[in-house]
Amino acid sequence: MADTAVSILVVEDNVLVGLGVKDVLEADGHEVTVAADGKSATEQLATRAFEVAILDLCLPDEDGAELLERWRREYPGMHVMIMTAHGDIQKAVKCIKAGAFEFLTKPVEKVLLKNTVRNLAERLRLNRQVNLLSQLTQRETATEPSHRIVGGGAAMHQAMDLAKRVASSNFSCLFLRGETGTGKSLFAKAIHGMSQRASNPFVEVNCSALPAMLVESELFGHKRGSFTDAKEDKAGLFELADKGTMFLDEIGDMDLALQAKLLHVLEEKQFRRIGDSKVVNVDVAVIAATNKNVENQVAAGQFREDLYYRINVIPFHLPPLREHPEDVPELCRHFVDIFARRFGKKIHGLTDDAMSRLKNYSWPGNVRELRNVVERGCLLTQTEAIGTDLLFFPTLPGAAMAVAATVTAPPTPAGTVMSMADAERQAIRKAMDEAQGNRNKAARILGLHRTTLYKKLAEYGIE
Ligand SMILES: Nc1ncnc2c1ncn2[C@@H]1O[C@H](COP(=O)(O)OP(=O)(O)OP(=O)(O)O)[C@@H](O)[C@H]1O
Ligand SMILES: [Mg+2]
Numbered sequence: 001m002a003d004t005a006v007s008i009l010v011v012e013d014n015v016l017v018g019l020g021v022k023d024v025l026e027a028d029g030h031e032v033t034v035a036a037d038g039k040s041a042t043e044q045l046a047t048r049a050f051e052v053a054i055l056d057l058c059l060p061d062e063d064g065a066e067l068l069e070r071w072r073r074e075y076p077g078m079h080v081m082i083m084t085a086h087g088d089i090q091k092a093v094k095c096i097k098a099g100a101f102e103f104l105t106k107p108v109e110k111v112l113l114k115n116t117v118r119n120l121a122e123r124l125r126l127n128r129q130v131n132l133l134s135q136l137t138q139r140e141t142a143t144e145p146s147h148r149i150v151g152g153g154a155a156m157h158q159a160m161d162l163a164k165r166v167a168s169s170n171f172s173c174l175f176l177r178g179e180t181g182t183g184k185s186l187f188a189k190a191i192h193g194m195s196q197r198a199s200n201p202f203v204e205v206n207c208s209a210l211p212a213m214l215v216e217s218e219l220f221g222h223k224r225g226s227f228t229d230a231k232e233d234k235a236g237l238f239e240l241a242d243k244g245t246m247f248l249d250e251i252g253d254m255d256l257a258l259q260a261k262l263l264h265v266l267e268e269k270q271f272r273r274i275g276d277s278k279v280v281n282v283d284v285a286v287i288a289a290t291n292k293n294v295e296n297q298v299a300a301g302q303f304r305e306d307l308y309y310r311i312n313v314i315p316f317h318l319p320p321l322r323e324h325p326e327d328v329p330e331l332c333r334h335f336v337d338i339f340a341r342r343f344g345k346k347i348h349g350l351t352d353d354a355m356s357r358l359k360n361y362s363w364p365g366n367v368r369e370l371r372n373v374v375e376r377g378c379l380l381t382q383t384e385a386i387g388t389d390l391l392f393f394p395t396l397p398g399a400a401m402a403v404a405a406t407v408t409a410p411p412t413p414a415g416t417v418m419s420m421a422d423a424e425r426q427a428i429r430k431a432m433d434e435a436q437g438n439r440n441k442a443a444r445i446l447g448l449h450r451t452t453l454y455k456k457l458a459e460y461g462i463e
Contacts, residue, residue: 004121005029009050011041011067012083013060017106021054021083024110025117038062045071049225050078051124052117055100057084057091065095072099077224077231079120083108127232149183149190150334151327155319163187166314167194173266175311176289178318181368184289185249187318192245197285200244203237208253216258217274226275236273238265238282245285251311252292252303259304266310286311321363321370328359328370335371336386339378347378350386357388369393379427425460428453432462 008030012018018034025032033050035041038061041053053071057064068080082095087105095103102116149160166174167190174191176184185204192202207215217227221236238246248254254262265271270281288311297303321328332350340347350358354377363369373393377386427446435441443453456462 004118004125005031006051006117006121006124007031007049008033008052008054008117009041009044010034010054011036011038011059011064012054012056013037013058014056021108021113024113028114028118030117030121036060038064038067041067045075049075049223049230051224052120053078053080054083055080057082057095058086065091065098068095068100069098079124081116081120148334149186150331151324152330153324153326155324156327159187159316159318162316163191164194166316167191168196170196171314172285173311174285174287174314174316176287176316176318177294178291179320179366180291181366182291182318182320183367184291184318185247187316188245188247188249188287188289191287192247192285195245195285197244201241202245202247203241204247204249205237206249208250215255216261219258220261220271220273221276221280222274223276226273230275234273236271238271238284239280241284242282243284245287248286248288250290250292251288252290252294252297256302256304259307263304263307263310266307321366325359329355331367331370332358332374335374336378339375343378345378345381346384347381347386348384350377351388354386354388354391357391361393376427380430382430424456425462428456428460428462432457 005028008025010018010021010025010032012021012034013036015036018036022032022034033044035044038059041055044050055064055068059067064082064084068082071078071080079101080099081102081104082092082100083104083106084091085106087103092103101120104112104116149156149163151157151160176188178184188204189202192198205215205218217230217234217236219236219238221234221239222230224230224233248262261271265282265284266286269283270279272279294303294308298305298308332355336347336349349355358370358373365372373391374386376392377390380390381387428442431442431445432439434445439453439457440450443450446453448456
């Protein structure tokens with residue numbers, strides 16, 4: 001079917017008229033089904049979806065105007081056009097108000113019929129395109145601009161080296177492993193950016209964030225009517241990612257049935273949208289990532305062994321930060337640069353004490369945790385060097401045990417770590433000062449919603 005062709009249900013009790021309409025529209029490339037009364041039209045709609053219905057107002061068994069209202073409620077995605085021999089202005093106005101997109105009086109000129117449907121089909125095609133584009137741009141704006149990868153130590157050097165080699169290899173599948181916050185998402189984007197697919201889409205999906213049914217329709221798309229909420233045909237992300245890279249984050253959380261479908265795409269480079277018989281061919285490189293122990297998941301029957309072997313062709317491990325503490329100073333400088341600029345402050349770095357604490361910390365949350373610590377320090381500092389008193393470790397108190405267990409340096413003196421509440425109170429006070437008491441402005445500085453700030457002001461008793 002051409003992409004301006006639509007599926008049409010013609011409800012017309014006069015057999016000759018019904019067949020005439022069918023002929024005209026089929027000659028224009030549309031797919032047309034004729035039903036002679038309300039009952040058989042309803043039966044048709046129960047089995048499949050139509051994009052357009054052409055409805056006669058006088059049917060032997062039902063009132064067309066009532067059908068129109070019911071269908072607009074039950075099938076809001078279906079566009080209904082009224083075609084009647086008993087047309088008058090009042091009826092026409094009533095039907096248009098009830099949601100019909102057109103009201104034609106019989107006998108209908110063939111050209112008029114053809115053009116009316118053609119215009120609608122063109123509009124639907126444009127809608128689909130806008131939908132696709134907005135899905136793409138939403139994803140692009142949802143991902144941060146690709147950040148620089150920092151770290152000149154041996155471990156990072158090795159990782160960057162492998163990333164470059166993989167990117168230039170025309171790989172079809174890559175498995176990124178590493179604890180949370182080690183930079184898997186960052187590397188995935190960077191590898192795509194260095195590959196020959198760089199000018200094509202990079203599409204990111206977090207498999208654990210959505211229910212299984214939604215993940216399937218997100219990834220593979222669906223045909224309209226294939227389930228209750230499938231109001232329109234929808235292209236899946238695999239189609240959007242064609243010629244580009246698909247980043248499947250948290251792959252360990254993917255539903256088992258979906259894993260089978262994914263394996264099929266990886267092996268055959270093709271799939272079907274949910275509820276559709278048509279095969280879609282795609283050329284997509286897949287980067288899968290997880291911070292879980294997939295080998296255990298395979299052993300426990302939670303992850304398909306065949307998929308594991310398929311994606312594990314190129315295993316890529318990002319080391320935890322505690323294994324390359326030599327990169328902490330450079331990472332700190334990088335994040336201080338980012339946040340000093342963002343907060344419009346002059347900050348040149350950390351005090352020696354503060355830096356030595358960071359170098360000796362065990363970083364259970366890895367680079368992400370370091371980034372958060374530096375961000376908070378930049379927000380709170382009133383001098384050009386962030387001092388120890390402003391260091392706050394978000395993963396504490398759990399992290400406090402990790403520090404005790406893995407850090408060889410002297411334990412942190414009590415009192416140098418600020419409690420979450422204290423840090424928050426201090427940040428809010430500072431923002432309120434900067435905003436000269438203007439709460440909306442303070443909320444903007446803090447990146448908080450206005451009402452959240454109001455609640456916190458009350459909670460901390462800040463005037
Ligand atoms: N080597 C690095 N240089 C600069 N920034 C880094 C580096 N590694 C990680 N980051 C930053 O740290 C943060 C966390 O990284 P990222 O989101 O890539 O981690 P992840 O491994 O995907 O974590 P998760 O498993 O939780 O999804 C991001 O802001 C990222 O930009
Ligand atoms: Mg990630």
